[in-house]
Amino acid sequence: MSKITRVGIIGATDHRFLGRSVFGDLNRESTHPGDPLVLALTMGATLDADDREALRLIAVCTTSPDARIWPLKLCRLLASHGDATAGFFGAQLVAGSGQMGPGVSRNCAEGFVYIAEHSDDDAALETAVLAWRDRFGGRFPGFGVALRAQDERLLAIRRLVAGTGLEGRPFWRLQARVAEALAKHGTGEPNVVFAIAALLLDVGIPAANCGLVASTLMTHVYLAQAIEAARDEGPDLHAMPASVVDYRGAPPRHTSEPVDVQLHPALHRVHRP
Amino acid sequence: VKFPGLLDHVPCASALVGHVVSPDPEPRLHGYEVRGDLAKNVSFLDLGWLALTGQLPTDAERAAVGRALAWLSPMHVGEGPAHAAVLTRVAGAPDAVLPGVVGVALGQHTAAEISTANQLFAWLEGREEAPAAWVVHEPNAADLAAHDDLVRASIDWFDVPLPARPVLTRVAGAYALFHRLGIVDPVRLHALSAWARLPVLLAEAACTRPGSIASYPTRLPDYEYVEDR
Numbered sequence: 001m002s003k004i005t006r007v008g009i010i011g012a013t014d015h016r017f018l019g020r021s022v023f024g025d026l027n028r029e030s031t032h033p034g035d036p037l038v039l040a041l042t043m044g045a046t047l048d049a050d051d052r053e054a055l056r057l058i059a060v061c062t063t064s065p066d067a068r069i070w071p072l073k074l075c076r077l078l079a080s081h082g083d084a085t086a087g088f089f090g091a092q093l094v095a096g097s098g099q100m101g102p103g104v105s106r107n108c109a110e111g112f113v114y115i116a117e118h119s120d121d122d123a124a125l126e127t128a129v130l131a132w133r134d135r136f137g138g139r140f141p142g143f144g145v146a147l148r149a150q151d152e153r154l155l156a157i158r159r160l161v162a163g164t165g166l167e168g169r170p171f172w173r174l175q176a177r178v179a180e181a182l183a184k185h186g187t188g189e190p191n192v193v194f195a196i197a198a199l200l201l202d203v204g205i206p207a208a209n210c211g212l213v214a215s216t217l218m219t220h221v222y223l224a225q226a227i228e229a230a231r232d233e234g235p236d237l238h239a240m241p242a243s244v245v246d247y248r249g250a251p252p253r254h255t256s257e258p259v260d261v262q263l264h265p266a267l268h269r270v271h272r273p
Numbered sequence: 274v275k276f277p278g279l280l281d282h283v284p285c286a287s288a289l290v291g292h293v294v295s296p297d298p299e300p301r302l303h304g305y306e307v308r309g310d311l312a313k314n315v316s317f318l319d320l321g322w323l324a325l326t327g328q329l330p331t332d333a334e335r336a337a338v339g340r341a342l343a344w345l346s347p348m349h350v351g352e353g354p355a356h357a358a359v360l361t362r363v364a365g366a367p368d369a370v371l372p373g374v375v376g377v378a379l380g381q382h383t384a385a386e387i388s389t390a391n392q393l394f395a396w397l398e399g400r401e402e403a404p405a406a407w408v409v410h411e412p413n414a415a416d417l418a419a420h421d422d423l424v425r426a427s428i429d430w431f432d433v434p435l436p437a438r439p440v441l442t443r444v445a446g447a448y449a450l451f452h453r454l455g456i457v458d459p460v461r462l463h464a465l466s467a468w469a470r471l472p473v474l475l476a477e478a479a480c481t482r483p484g485s486i487a488s489y490p491t492r493l494p495d496y497e498y499v500e501d502r
Contacts, residue, residue, distance in 0.1 A: 009276050009277075009278040010278055010279045010280060011276065011277070011278060011279060012279050016276050066496075066498075067496040068491050068492055068495070068496055069491075070360055070363050070364040070486060070489065070491070071360075071364045073360060073491075074357060074360040074361060074364060074374070077353055077356060077357050077360065077378065078357060078374075078377050078378055078381060080353065080381075081353075081381040081382070081384065081385050083381060086377050086380070086381055090373075090374055090377035090378070091374070093366065093370040093373055093374050094361055094364040094365070094366035094367075094370065094374065096366070096367045096370060097364065097365035097366050097367060098365075098367070099365035099483055099484045100364070100365040100484055100486075101364065101365065103367075146486060236494065237353065237356075237494065238352070238353045238382070238385075239351060239352050239353070240351030240352070240356070240493070240494075241351065242349070242351065244351060244490070244493060245349055245350055245351045247349075264479075264480040266479040266480045267476065267479065267480065
């Protein structure tokens with residue numbers, strides 16, 4: 001049973017990775033520790049200076065390292081028994097969320113691709129934008145800003161893109177038009193995912209991979225939290241006191257006395273035999 | 274272009290080795306047909322015990338493992354694995370990764386328990402003191418009643434019953450039963466912990482709406498950011 005892979009192979013004196021010899025080509029091309037990771041993110045594509053700047057901007061501007069942010073608190077919780085690896089990798093499983101966080105970049109990017117294919121003029125673009133928005137329950141992926149009026153990360157990326165070679169790229173220009181179209185319909189504010197999706201598509205990342213690539217570019221935030229939590233967190237996170245638990249489940253009852261109780265709707269069955 | 278690899282000519286096994294479930298069209302678990310036999314003739318508790326030990330339980334073993342799993346099962350939302358289950362939902366994680374994240378949290382929690390359980394096992398074998406963290410130092414009436422009931426039941430279950438004192442915590446009582454049942458290795462202790470607790474943890478997750486950040490206590494615990502100058 002033999003299958004084809006284009007990722008790589010271990011050789012006797014050198015290895016191959018995504019079309020390159022490791023100790024020769026990859027060694028020569030890599031001027032930064034993150035370069036092999038970027039090579040993997042793009043599955044071996046050759047990047048120009050603007051492409052690398054786009055990835056750099058995403059990595060820098062998505063550095064949102066507050067320990068209280070939910071996936072990062074999860075990271076600390078998982079690492080709190082002293083295992084940073086469990087926290088680092090375990091918490092990042094949530095990154096595939098299509099609802100919030102970097103994983104939404106996929107749905108957003110797929111929307112941009114769809115809109116690009118259905119936007120011969122402004123009216124067609126608006127129709128396509130609204131169709132994609134409605135496909136996601138009335139909220140375009142990448143729209144919605146929690147806790148503040150505007151997403152400072154998006155504003156920062158827009159500011160840093162202005163006047164560079166990234167500004168004229170097709171999906172960057174498209175995201176601005178999409179944002180305008182959505183603004184007319186009062187659907188809230190775009191968040192950083194909007195910029196990430198456009199930048200990644202312009203680099204040539206397939207839309208289906210944009211969530212994973214965006215998540216990977218943010219791993220440094222998880223890494224630092226995991227390292228600190230493995231060192232510093234402990235019993236107070238393992239078992240919080242009952243006094244901070246607002247229990248809303250069934251009241252005390254006994255198996256000897258069947259009684260009906262109000263249960264959370266998520267526990268209801270579609271029918272009872 | 275095809276590149277030769279170091280592993281192309283390394284001698285290696287040619288088959289996956291299995292020991293628990295046969296790959297037959299009608300799968301068997303440790304030799305027992307599942308649909309035609311186990312599903313009709315034994316409880317799911319028996320089936321789980323069979324999976325982990327290769328033998329169907331005796332009446333005493335069934336009673337003891339059922340008691341141990343029940344004692345181990347509850348974890349409230351303030352405890353790490355249940356908190357992780359809720360946080361995973363709050364963070365909007367895909368359903369498909371929820372058991373995995375909860376499994377990581379539970380694995381970490383159980384690993385910490387097992388390190389204490391090893392002390393407990395040594396005590397049960399007369400080699401060490403009972404671990405202080407797993408002893409109820411000032412037991413209330415419920416603690417005493419539950420522990421004494423467990424000790425009494427263990428007289429019927431095992432040749433060597435559980436010691437009458439000290440009074441053990443709920444979790445310690447469960448691990449003491451696992452020891453008396455002959456299971457002290459980490460992998461199967463992890464399996465028993467997961468078996469007991471995963472339904473409870475995933476039920477807590479099910480009651481949490483995905484992305485419900487507004488109702489989650491983000492600042493519990495709170496963190497202050499400082500920089501060293």
